[in-house]
Structure formats: structure tokens, C-alpha cells
Amino acid sequence: MPSLFPKVHLGEYLFQRFPYHSREEWSELILAGRVTVNGNREDQTFPLSVGDRIEYLPFAEKIKEPEVNSDYSLLFESDEYLIVDKPANLPVHPAGRYRTRTLLTFLEKERGEGTCFPVHRLDRETSGVIVFAKTKDMRGKLQTLWEAREVEKKYLALVYGAFSGEKVCEGFIGKDKEASVRKKQKYSEHPFEDSKPCRTDFSPLLYDSEKNISLVLAKPVTGRIHQIRASLLGNGFPLVGDKLYGKRESAFLDFIQNGDADRLNVELGHHRQCLHAFSVSFTDPNTQKRMEFVSSLAKDLCPFFPFFDSKYVT
Known part of the structure; x- marks a missing residue:
């Protein structure tokens, strides 16, 4: 990752740009030689320049995985794909600090590794409908629909x-x-x-x-x-x-x-x-039948408009 600000010291740059580690944690990583600049170990006061490449190796035992909301539910299942109602505060797949507590890892724990493939993405905090293929072949077919803009999504x-x-x-x-x-x-x-x-x-x-x-x-x-x-x-x-x-x-x-x-x-x-991802609609690649899947407004959002009815959504 190139430095954006010339003449900035390594320790200060890391803390300001990547605050998921504290200043003390970055200092510890640098002192332990787990941070390199252009492949070389440097100290905290090393002056960075535009184009420098910084890499680091975190302490695995110090990475605490955050709590998530695992209260997801299945809206629909065919032989080829799953439609899941995802709650907020649940990442779709492993990334960053989230490794074992994701929707994908939870599904694979139930169904077996390599049995679920995300077709599209939702942010961790976004709730609602998300599609998983059950084979790589179906994932390719469904993603082709997304790329061709043949999927209607409503939020x-x-x-x-x-x-x-x-x-x-x-x-x-x-x-x-x-x-x-x-x-x-x-x-x-x-x-x-x-x-x-x-x-x-x-x-x-x-x-x-x-x-x-x-x-x-x-x-x-x-x-x-x-x-x-x-x-x-x-x-x-x-x-x-x-x-x-x-x-x-x-x-x-x-x-x-x-x-x-x-x-x-x-x-x-x-x-x-x-x-909230309210609905997803697409033509099933195998049956050529138009399918629509709807997730009711998430419970934590309902109090904002308690009399909301999905009939308003067209």
C-alpha cells in the first residue's frame, strides 16, 4: 500500500491511516519486526515517501473476532441456490477481523465446506435478501444475470x-x-x-x-x-x-x-x-421462471415507521 503523505513517520502514518490498531499496538508490531517498508524492517521514525510499500503481519493471538448477529433465516431453497434473509451486523464472507463468524462460514458449518457460493454482496450492516449458489456453475450463471443487469433489486x-x-x-x-x-x-x-x-x-x-x-x-x-x-x-x-x-x-x-x-x-x-435489501427478482437460469424473493423490513427499523406496509413498494 503506497504512502499518501511524503515525510510522514512510519508509526504515525500507520496509526492515522489504519486505526483498527492502537498506537501502542502499531509500535509493538514495528519493534517486533512485523512491519516492513519496501521489504526492509524500519523503526517508528522512518520517514515515508510516495511509492513506499508497507506490509505487516499481525499477531494472530491478539486478533479478537467481533461478535455478530447469527440470527439469519432461509427464505427459499432449490437444488441450485439458496435465498437467505441476512440480519444486520453479519458479514457475508471472511474479511478483516471477521474470519469464522460470517454468513458463509455459518452456512458451510451446516451444509459442508464448498457447498455455498455468494452470488453478490451486502455490507455487514445491511440487512435483507442475499443469494447463494450451491455450485460454482450456478454461481457463474447467476452472476451473468447480475452483470447483464437482468436482476431487479429493491432496497x-x-x-x-x-x-x-x-x-x-x-x-x-x-x-x-x-x-x-x-x-x-x-x-x-x-x-x-x-x-x-x-x-x-x-x-x-x-x-x-x-x-x-x-x-x-x-x-x-x-x-x-x-x-x-x-x-x-x-x-x-x-x-x-x-x-x-x-x-x-x-x-x-x-x-x-x-x-x-x-x-x-x-x-x-x-x-x-x-x-435493507427488500427484494431480489430474476429469471431462474434452468427453469426460465421469473422468481422474486422478499424480506420484510428488519425489526430494528420498523419503529421508525410502525405503520409501514409492503404494499407501498412497487
């Missing part, structure tokens, strides 16, 4: 602001190079460096004027990373509970350093990003 999102009228967000998305969090994406109506075209169609469903919160239906046409969240923020409607695309992006760094603090939850409006 329910809770946003701050009065969302009025249908809105087609057709623009461009790519890395936000001005953000303090390196994985953050930016939506713009105009192309920018390394951006890709994207489109999401939005429709207002309900509005609570007292809380200034809208329930919005989102239909992504393209499938870019963080597309719905970035598009909403780019149009002035931050997602309720979102630590990265909510009211304050630095809330994400607060979360990494301090965990799920009550103060942070109050500030953002909820303990997780209020985005």
Missing part, C-alpha cells in the same frame, strides 16, 4: 431530509480522495478521475416531519460499491445510522477506535446504517 433506506418526488440518480462514482477514510466512495453528476458510471432510481414512500426522516425505495440499476449510500449522501440525504455516509464521516473512525458507543448511536440516529 429500503431511511434518510435524513424530506425526500419528495421520484429521482433518477445517474452519474459517476469512485474513490473520494479527499475523505479521511480510504474506502469511502463519492457520487457526482459529472465524471472525475477513475470514476465509473452508476444509476439508482429513488422513490419516496413515507416521511416523518417530526424526526425529519424519510423512508425511500431504492432501485440500483448498476452495482457499484456503496452505490446507494454514496448516491443518497451526494444528493443531500445522509443515511440514518451510517458511520461513513451519514452526518459525519469521521464517525467511522470513532467507531473503529471506540466501538459502538451510545453517544455515537444517538448522534447518527441508530446503531447501524438503515439500509
Whole structure:
């Protein structure tokens, strides 16, 4: 990973850029020789330059895997694929600190290793419908449908602001190079460096004027990373509970350093990003039958609009 800031010391750069380790933990890793710059061991005060390559090997025994919500359920199963209702706070597959507590590992523990293959992705905090193939061949067939934009996806999102009228967000998305969090994406109506075209169609469903919160239906046409969240923020409607695309992006760094603090939850409006994958619809590659799978609005989101009925979703 190249350094972004010349003349920054190694220890300080690592702590500021990757705060999932404390300053003391990075110091310990450097002193133990588990951090290298361009293949060489260096001390904490080593000055970095643009183009330097940093690699590190964590202490396996010190990596504590976070707790997750394993309360998932099966919506449908055929001989070729599974439709799962995923709760919030459950990553789909192993990544980062999550190794054994993921939806994929839980499914494989039940069904056997190599029996489930994620067809698409959902963020850890996003709840709702997700599709798994039972063979690599079917995963390829289903992913072809996704790539050809022959899958209709509907999401329910809770946003701050009065969302009025249908809105087609057709623009461009790519890395936000001005953000303090390196994985953050930016939506713009105009192309920018390394951006890709994207489109999401939005429709207002309900509005609570007292809380200034809208329930919005989102239909992504393209499938870019963080597309719905970035598009909403780019149009002035931050997602309720979102630590990265909510009211304050630095809330994400607060979360990494301090965990799920009550103060942070109050500030953002909820303990997780209020985005729910409501439905997925596609033509079964084998039977040629049109299939639609629906997940009711997650229980933790229902109190925002207790009288919401899925008949509003079309």
C-alpha cells in the first residue's frame, strides 16, 4: 500500500491511516519486526515517501473476532441456490477481523465446506435478501444475470431530509480522495478521475416531519460499491445510522477506535446504517421462471415507521 503523505513517520502514518490498531499496538508490531517498508524492517521514525510499500503481519493471538448477529433465516431453497434473509451486523464472507463468524462460514458449518457460493454482496450492516449458489456453475450463471443487469433489486433506506418526488440518480462514482477514510466512495453528476458510471432510481414512500426522516425505495440499476449510500449522501440525504455516509464521516473512525458507543448511536440516529435489501427478482437460469424473493423490513427499523406496509413498494 503506497504512502499518501511524503515525510510522514512510519508509526504515525500507520496509526492515522489504519486505526483498527492502537498506537501502542502499531509500535509493538514495528519493534517486533512485523512491519516492513519496501521489504526492509524500519523503526517508528522512518520517514515515508510516495511509492513506499508497507506490509505487516499481525499477531494472530491478539486478533479478537467481533461478535455478530447469527440470527439469519432461509427464505427459499432449490437444488441450485439458496435465498437467505441476512440480519444486520453479519458479514457475508471472511474479511478483516471477521474470519469464522460470517454468513458463509455459518452456512458451510451446516451444509459442508464448498457447498455455498455468494452470488453478490451486502455490507455487514445491511440487512435483507442475499443469494447463494450451491455450485460454482450456478454461481457463474447467476452472476451473468447480475452483470447483464437482468436482476431487479429493491432496497429500503431511511434518510435524513424530506425526500419528495421520484429521482433518477445517474452519474459517476469512485474513490473520494479527499475523505479521511480510504474506502469511502463519492457520487457526482459529472465524471472525475477513475470514476465509473452508476444509476439508482429513488422513490419516496413515507416521511416523518417530526424526526425529519424519510423512508425511500431504492432501485440500483448498476452495482457499484456503496452505490446507494454514496448516491443518497451526494444528493443531500445522509443515511440514518451510517458511520461513513451519514452526518459525519469521521464517525467511522470513532467507531473503529471506540466501538459502538451510545453517544455515537444517538448522534447518527441508530446503531447501524438503515439500509435493507427488500427484494431480489430474476429469471431462474434452468427453469426460465421469473422468481422474486422478499424480506420484510428488519425489526430494528420498523419503529421508525410502525405503520409501514409492503404494499407501498412497487
